[in-house]
Amino acid sequence: MKRTIPLIITPVLALALAACGGDDKESGGSKPGHSMSTSATPTTGQQAGQHNDQDVMFAQMMIPHHQQALEMAKPAKTKASMPEVKKLAADIEKAQGPEIKQMTEWLTSWGANVPSPGASMDHGGHGGAEGMMSAKDMAKLNKLSGMAYDKAFLEMMIKHHQGAVTMAKKEQSSGQFPAAKTMAGSIITSQTAEISTMRDLLKKM
Structure with missing residues (x-):
């Protein structure tokens, strides 16, 4: 035991x-x-949440707006005669390319329509308030060269940037999605500074 x-x-x-x-x-x-x-x-x-109709509209309108800016900036990197204009074009491409990608991801996650790459030209007919160029404006720019090209590019891009700033301010005041409002603030800051730079370049001509 x-x-x-x-x-x-x-x-x-x-x-x-x-x-x-x-x-x-x-x-x-x-x-x-x-x-x-x-x-x-x-x-x-x-x-996927915490967004409103303004956030959707901001992304859907800013994507073709940015796409048109890239359509202007890419040839300017080689066609422009002033080094300052070439640098400005490169800076625009560097900043706005990633922003297009980010806004596309937002729209996809929200189940909203994503503008097609060719939407920028379709937008030009009624997008004057947003600073969009018409197809005629773009064709005219592409035919220019030398200082005439630089001048036209700067004048058109100032108008284009002003439209972006207007849309970004509306997003900041009426939008809800935090990341979109942050991007809008960045657009206002960077493009307002570039408008000032472009105006100074025009004065030197």
């Missing part, structure tokens, strides 16, 4: 210890699970 008692106690004790260890594992494993689900919810909500 003395020999059998320890044999009975030992398995029971092992089972008790295993049960304690299992509880620790379960409680330890459940905490990260809760933590991960909590952190994932705001991210999803922030991307």
Whole structure:
């Protein structure tokens, strides 16, 4: 009898210890699970929700607006005669390309229509308030060269930037999506500064 008692106690004790260890594992494993689900919810909500009609309109109008700016900036990098105009064109392309990509991702996540790459020309007929150039304006610009090209490019881009600033200010006042309002603020700051630079360049001509 003395020999059998320890044999009975030992398995029971092992089972008790295993049960304690299992509880620790379960409680330890459940905490990260809760933590991960909590952190994932705001991210999803922030991307797909928390936006209004103004946010959608801002992205849908600014995408073709930016696309037209790139259509003007790409040839200017080689056609312009002034180094300052070439640099300005490169800066515009560098800034607005990624913004188009970001706004496209927002619209996709919201289930909204994404403007096609050729939408910029379609917009020109009624987008005067937003500073969009007509197809005729773009064709005229592309036929110019030398200082005449630089002057026309700067005058058209000033008007174009002014339209973007107007749209961005509306987004800041009426939009709801935080990232879109942040982008709008960045557009206002950067393009207002570029308008000032372009005006100074025109004065030097």
